[in-house]
Amino acid sequence: MKIDYNYITDRFIKYCEMDTRSYPDNDAVPTSPGQVELLMELKAELSRLGLKEVSYSAKDAYLVGKIPATTKKKVSAIGFVAHVDTADYNSKNIKVKVHPNYAGNDLVLDSNHILSPKEFPSLKEVIGHTIFTASGDTLLGADDKAGIAGLLAMAKYLLQHPEIEHGDLWLAFGPDEEIGKGAKRFDVSRFPVEFAYTLDNGNVGDIAYETFNAAEAKIEITGTVVHPGEAYGLMVNAGLIANEFVAALPHDFVPEKSKDYDGFYLLTSFKGNVDHAEVNLIIRSFDTPDFLARKQFIQDQVDKLNAKYGNQRLSLTMKDQYKSPGDLIKQHPYVVNLVHHAYAKLNIKPKHIPFRGGTDGDFISEKGIPTPNLFNGGANFHGPYEYASLENMAKLAEVLVEISYLHSELDDKRDNTPLRR
Numbered sequence: 001m002k003i004d005y006n007y008i009t010d011r012f013i014k015y016c017e018m019d020t021r022s023y024p025d026n027d028a029v030p031t032s033p034g035q036v037e038l039l040m041e042l043k044a045e046l047s048r049l050g051l052k053e054v055s056y057s058a059k060d061a062y063l064v065g066k067i068p069a070t071t072k073k074k075v076s077a078i079g080f081v082a083h084v085d086t087a088d089y090n091s092k093n094i095k096v097k098v099h100p101n102y103a104g105n106d107l108v109l110d111s112n113h114i115l116s117p118k119e120f121p122s123l124k125e126v127i128g129h130t131i132f133t134a135s136g137d138t139l140l141g142a143d144d145k146a147g148i149a150g151l152l153a154m155a156k157y158l159l160q161h162p163e164i165e166h167g168d169l170w171l172a173f174g175p176d177e178e179i180g181k182g183a184k185r186f187d188v189s190r191f192p193v194e195f196a197y198t199l200d201n202g203n204v205g206d207i208a209y210e211t212f213n214a215a216e217a218k219i220e221i222t223g224t225v226v227h228p229g230e231a232y233g234l235m236v237n238a239g240l241i242a243n244e245f246v247a248a249l250p251h252d253f254v255p256e257k258s259k260d261y262d263g264f265y266l267l268t269s270f271k272g273n274v275d276h277a278e279v280n281l282i283i284r285s286f287d288t289p290d291f292l293a294r295k296q297f298i299q300d301q302v303d304k305l306n307a308k309y310g311n312q313r314l315s316l317t318m319k320d321q322y323k324s325p326g327d328l329i330k331q332h333p334y335v336v337n338l339v340h341h342a343y344a345k346l347n348i349k350p351k352h353i354p355f356r357g358g359t360d361g362d363f364i365s366e367k368g369i370p371t372p373n374l375f376n377g378g379a380n381f382h383g384p385y386e387y388a389s390l391e392n393m394a395k396l397a398e399v400l401v402e403i404s405y406l407h408s409e410l411d412d413k414r415d416n417t418p419l420r421r
């Protein structure tokens with residue numbers, strides 16, 4: 001399979017150098033005009049490549065387009081999703097540096113920033129590759145412009161090779177992933193697929209079909225203020241009740257003691273006086289039953305302290321933030337097994353990643369489209385040491401071609417082997 005490296009290079013650099021940072025406090029859709037510029041650029045590109053039904057909706061700021069089926073068989077449609085925004089790090093005047101035939105040495109980005117394999121050992125896996133970096137105090141934007149470039153390279157390849165059989169393939173490019181807003185708004189009636197993939201992890205071979213389930217809780221506590229000299233039997237100190245609540249949280253269920261498939265409570269703020277106190281925390285757990293139990297525990301503690309101090313002094317507001325797609329995807333193991341088959345054909349070793357955050361796939365899965373997360377060929381996301389490998393972006397394009405073709409072969413004889421971690 002001959003993926004066009006020059007095409008990936010041109011597209012990737014062009015898109016990285018556009019400022020598409022998203023802003024959590026902006027209510028506009030999308031949250032920055034740079035994202036619209038990139039989406040318009042991509043819209044023109046999809047039409048140039050020959051995709052059909054290319055459309056942008058200002059309501060959700062999603063751009064979609066279709067690579068029409070080449071097979072006569074009845075095959076369900078697959079979707080591929082990449083996001084155009086970048087994380088909350090300087091994104092002004094990004095200048096991409098190209099380091100061809102990387103030899104494993106330190107890469108000087110500017111006088112203050114050196115990307116070294118001593119500090120970032122993953123660089124040893126891309127020796128011999130062409131590496132892209134930023135040039136100092138900006139991020140690169142490989143998250144997720146590497147996914148965009150790989151996806152476009154796949155589209156270009158398939159449209160130039162109509163002899164490769166596949167069903168309908170829908171591409172979607174959306175905004176505001178980094179702030180968890182974009183995919184929530186995505187009107188998937190414009191994305192008629194059975195299942196989809198986001199391209200938003202780093203390493204070749206990554207598959208994430210489970211993420212955290214996430215909720216946030218706020219506990220407000222009302223005290224009774226009395227002159228301390230006359231407080232006997234009367235004063236109720238809200239600050240001390242808050243302290244009692246916090247002390248009852250499990251001491252080993254915290255981020256600093258949590259990895260892989262562990263969850264946590266994170267106390268994000270804790271303030272108060274006699275009159276009023278407020279505790280904020282977030283709850284994270286991979287497994288739905290555990291997640292529900294962890295939320296119930298918070299409710300139980302609040303109830304217990306209310307019973308003890310009376311007058312409903314504690315009030316709890318708990319909100320779900322995002323949901324792991326794991327439960328849904330485990331009911332549709334073919335969606336992940338298909339990737340395993342594609343990886344096997346390309347000699348890629350699959351690695352199931354517990355994704356310790358949320359992805360666009362969480363929200364798209366909640367809308368009924370099982371959506372695991374694959375890789376994009378970048379690394380060190382969200383900061384100045386971000387880099388991407390040209391060869392690994394091309395590898396993504398190959399994987400997507402392979403998934404598309406294999407689905408036309410396997411759709412009527414699906415591998416539904418249950419998923420394991």
Ligand SMILES: [Zn+2]
Pocket residue numbers: 083143144177200
């Ligand atoms: Zn991303």
